[in-house]
Amino acid sequence: MSWVNAIIQGILIGGLYALFACGLSLMFGVMKVINLAHGDLAVVAAYVALGVVGITHVPTVWSFILVVPLFAGLGYVLQRSLIQAALRRSILTTLLVTFGLSVVIENGLLQFTSANSHSLDIGSLVSDSFSIGSQITIAYLLLAIFIVAVAVLLGLQYFLSSTRQGRLIRAVADDREAAQLSGADYRHVFGIAAAIAFGTVALAGLAFGMYSSFDPTIGTDQLLLFAFEAVVIGGLGSLWGTLAGGILLGVVQQLAAQVNAADQILAGQLAFLVILVVMPQGLTGQRRTA
Amino acid sequence: MSPAGALLEVRDLTVHHGQLRALSGVSLSVFPGDVYAIIGANGAGKSTLLRAIAGLHQPTSGSILLDGADVARVRPERRVAAGIVMVPEGRRLFPSLTVEENLLVGQSHARPGPWDIERIYELFGWLRDRRSQLAAQLSGGEQQAVAIGRALVANPRVLLLDELSLGLAPVVVRRIYETLPEFLASGITVLLVEQDVSQALRVAARIHCLLEGRTTLAGRPAELSPERIEDAYFGLASPDSGAPEPERTGS
Numbered sequence: 001m002s003w004v005n006a007i008i009q010g011i012l013i014g015g016l017y018a019l020f021a022c023g024l025s026l027m028f029g030v031m032k033v034i035n036l037a038h039g040d041l042a043v044v045a046a047y048v049a050l051g052v053v054g055i056t057h058v059p060t061v062w063s064f065i066l067v068v069p070l071f072a073g074l075g076y077v078l079q080r081s082l083i084q085a086a087l088r089r090s091i092l093t094t095l096l097v098t099f100g101l102s103v104v105i106e107n108g109l110l111q112f113t114s115a116n117s118h119s120l121d122i123g124s125l126v127s128d129s130f131s132i133g134s135q136i137t138i139a140y141l142l143l144a145i146f147i148v149a150v151a152v153l154l155g156l157q158y159f160l161s162s163t164r165q166g167r168l169i170r171a172v173a174d175d176r177e178a179a180q181l182s183g184a185d186y187r188h189v190f191g192i193a194a195a196i197a198f199g200t201v202a203l204a205g206l207a208f209g210m211y212s213s214f215d216p217t218i219g220t221d222q223l224l225l226f227a228f229e230a231v232v233i234g235g236l237g238s239l240w241g242t243l244a245g246g247i248l249l250g251v252v253q254q255l256a257a258q259v260n261a262a263d264q265i266l267a268g269q270l271a272f273l274v275i276l277v278v279m280p281q282g283l284t285g286q287r288r289t290a
Numbered sequence: 291m292s293p294a295g296a297l298l299e300v301r302d303l304t305v306h307h308g309q310l311r312a313l314s315g316v317s318l319s320v321f322p323g324d325v326y327a328i329i330g331a332n333g334a335g336k337s338t339l340l341r342a343i344a345g346l347h348q349p350t351s352g353s354i355l356l357d358g359a360d361v362a363r364v365r366p367e368r369r370v371a372a373g374i375v376m377v378p379e380g381r382r383l384f385p386s387l388t389v390e391e392n393l394l395v396g397q398s399h400a401r402p403g404p405w406d407i408e409r410i411y412e413l414f415g416w417l418r419d420r421r422s423q424l425a426a427q428l429s430g431g432e433q434q435a436v437a438i439g440r441a442l443v444a445n446p447r448v449l450l451l452d453e454l455s456l457g458l459a460p461v462v463v464r465r466i467y468e469t470l471p472e473f474l475a476s477g478i479t480v481l482l483v484e485q486d487v488s489q490a491l492r493v494a495a496r497i498h499c500l501l502e503g504r505t506t507l508a509g510r511p512a513e514l515s516p517e518r519i520e521d522a523y524f525g526l527a528s529p530d531s532g533a534p535e536p537e538r539t540g541s
Contacts, residue, residue, distance in 0.1 A: 164398055167387070171395045174384040181344060181378060183370035183399025183444060 005136045006258045010251030012138070014230075015146030016211065018246030019204040020223055021230035022153060022239060023197030029237040030173040030193040033083060033094045037101040039224030041198060042205030044105055045071055046214050047113060049120055049206050060120045064206050068199045075198025076191040083194065084187055102220055109216035120209035145207045149246075152200060153239050159196075160239075169193050222265070229272040235282025244283050248275075296355075297322045297479055298343070298374070298448050303352035303362075305335075305342050312338040313503045315352070320448065325470065325480045327494035329487050331523060334500040336483040337379055340450050343481070344376035345369045356448070370399055373447030379456060379483075381437040385426035389417060389436055392425050396440030403445025404476045410439035413469055431462035438466070442473060449473065451482035455489060467493055487523065501525045 024038045035041075048070070049063040086097040122141070129139040160166040172179045172189040179186055208214060208223065226249060234245025249268050256267030275282065298320040305313040313335045320326050328336045341347045343354055345366030354362040356372055364372070383392050393407045411418040414435045420428070425436060434454060441449060455463040463486070470493055474480065484490035490497060491511045499507040499522040507514065507522030520526070 164394070167391055167395055168398060170387055170391075171384045174386055175382055177346065178378060178382040178384065179395065180346070180366045181370065181376050181382075182396045182440060183367050184395070185365070185367045 002135055003255070003258060006254040007251055008136060008138065009142070010254035011247050012142040012146045012250070013254065014247030014250030015149035015243070016142075016204065016207055016246070017226050017230045017249055018234075018243040019145070019149040019152060019200060019207065021227040021234075021242045021246055022156060023200040023204075024224075024227045025231045025234075025237060025239070025242050026156075026193055026200075027197045028231070030169055031079075031083075031087065031190045032091055033087065034098070035197070036095065036098040036220075036224065037105060038098075038197075038201055038227060039219035039222070040102045040105040040109075041071065041219070042201045042208060042223050043109065043214055043216065043219035045202035045205030046120060046209030047109065047118070049209060050118060053120070060122045060210065061125075063120075064203055067206060068202050071202035072195040072199035075194040075196075078198075079191045079194030080187060084190065087190075102224075106216050106220065113216060115215060115217075117213040117215040118209075119213040120206065122210050126210065141211060145211060148203070148207065150243070152203065153243055156196065156200070157239050165189075165192060226268070229268060233272055233275045233282055235284035238282075238284040241282055241284030248283070295321060297357065298481070299355040299358075300339070300343065301353045301355065303339070303342060303354065304350045305338050305347050306350050307338070307347075311503055312347075313342065313349075313500075316500070316503070316505055318498055318505075318508075320479060320481055322447075322479050323474065323477065324495040325474065325482065325493050327490035327497045328481070328483045328500060329490050329497055329519075329523065330500035332485075333502070335503040336500055337452055338503075339500065340376065340452050340481070340483050343448075344374060344450055346376075367399065370444055370446075371401065373401060373445075374450065375441045375444045375446035375448070376450035377434075377437045377441045377452060377454070379452040381430070381433040383425035383428075383433050383436055383440070386424065388422050388424055389428070390421040392436055392440050393443055397443040400443055401445040401447075405442045405445050405473075407439075407443055410443060413442075413472060414439065431458050431466065434458060434462075434466055438469070442478075446478055448479045448481060451480060453483055453485060455484065455486050463489065487519065491519075499523055 020042060024035060027033045027035050045067050049060065049067050052058070052063045052066055053060050082097060083094060086093040125141055127139070129137050131137050160170060168179065168184050168189050169192065171182070172184060172186045176186045179189070229249050230246040231242055232245070233248055234241030234243065249271065252271040253264040253268045257264040296319040300316060300318040303313055303316045304311065316339060328339060330336050338347060342349055345364060349362055352362065353360045356374060361369055361372060361374070384395060387395065390407070393410060397407060417435065417439070425433060428436065454466055467489065470480065482490070494511060496508070496510055497514070498505065499519065501522065502525070506525070507518060
């Protein structure tokens, strides 16, 4: 039964990975930008939430009301300025710029917050759980994060497939110039996509901060890597593929942890490499839905 | 020269592709309600001219006036709002969007006017049944029809058609050109680039021949003898066509 429990835990944590990954996938799918600062942004969001809670004393779980719009706005501004300027030069320049951004963020955090790890205090919710049978224990927090992740992906799917702005995002992703000829300013559309990506990664950062402890370097050391793996396992550009990728990664990690806790990250990475060799298009193939 | 009543006027337009001078001092006046055809051999600068009017190429010098206002420095998406809409070469539909979504994107920044998606479905009757198919699954001719529809729903004043016939069977091309009178009747002015000269002569009220980026001939098809058109097309400059020597910068 402990294996079943491990699988359930893996599925739930996979939701968090998918939440991390969907913004990365969106930015790559729409503007072909691989945002190497993606993981760091999640960590910054968690620190900002720490500050917001410290100043306003609102309950930690409500900090997202402020942090998510803040990051969405930051995403729009950063896309329209720095990233757009890099894009004008070449796709490779965007790699350098986002890598630089990542270095700046990490060192800035080390400078201002020290290397100590923190976590977002949510009281007893962090350990509250319910049991199914004797072996399966499900933490309310992890279940809540999973539900939020699925809700965000559903919302994003609806937005992309059924709204005017979502349609423009897909059109720009298909053919930037043809979208211009239909009157769409692709730079604005890019900004919207970046706003969504930053908003979702901020939400993921908050969820991670409540679930686990974080420090200035964990963004690149772990989060970016997990997000990448979830995206690649799932298949680039597919939201449901990203969820599947996140879940597969989570399950493999949790199963490996059953054998030896120290091997869980290694096992995730091995699974990622195996998928890359066996199914280079990822679980959902090449067809893009986003 | 500033002809009164011109809807679109290109004045002394020069466009470079890097070192290569693709257009040198081309001027052109387009009057409302007419069909203009730009003809010329491969590499004559026809598509460059159209793309510069749509805003996809920045001119080195010269101006592009729409109703007397210079739009040469205006971004392409803003020109759509002003009424210049292009059907690009190779159709360029959004492949992962459905037919209807392609039309909806075309409509998303539309000017007010007579064209909407319903009217496109009336113009191309078969399209309605295939509205939820992905654009990538259509044949070339069907894609061309959707591309025209996507431009029409923006309610252009000037519609730029770049190489409609490229890669399509003659019968399909003819069927597409048969729809031309219908959108002219709605008040749209058409400026088209056509590789197939006889097709261009059939539909155009005026033709404009380019050779290596320069105008070699302009006028009404009825007033031009096939020989003059041929000379202008191939650069066998006859004295009265006044074609200057082609010129390149750089190399």
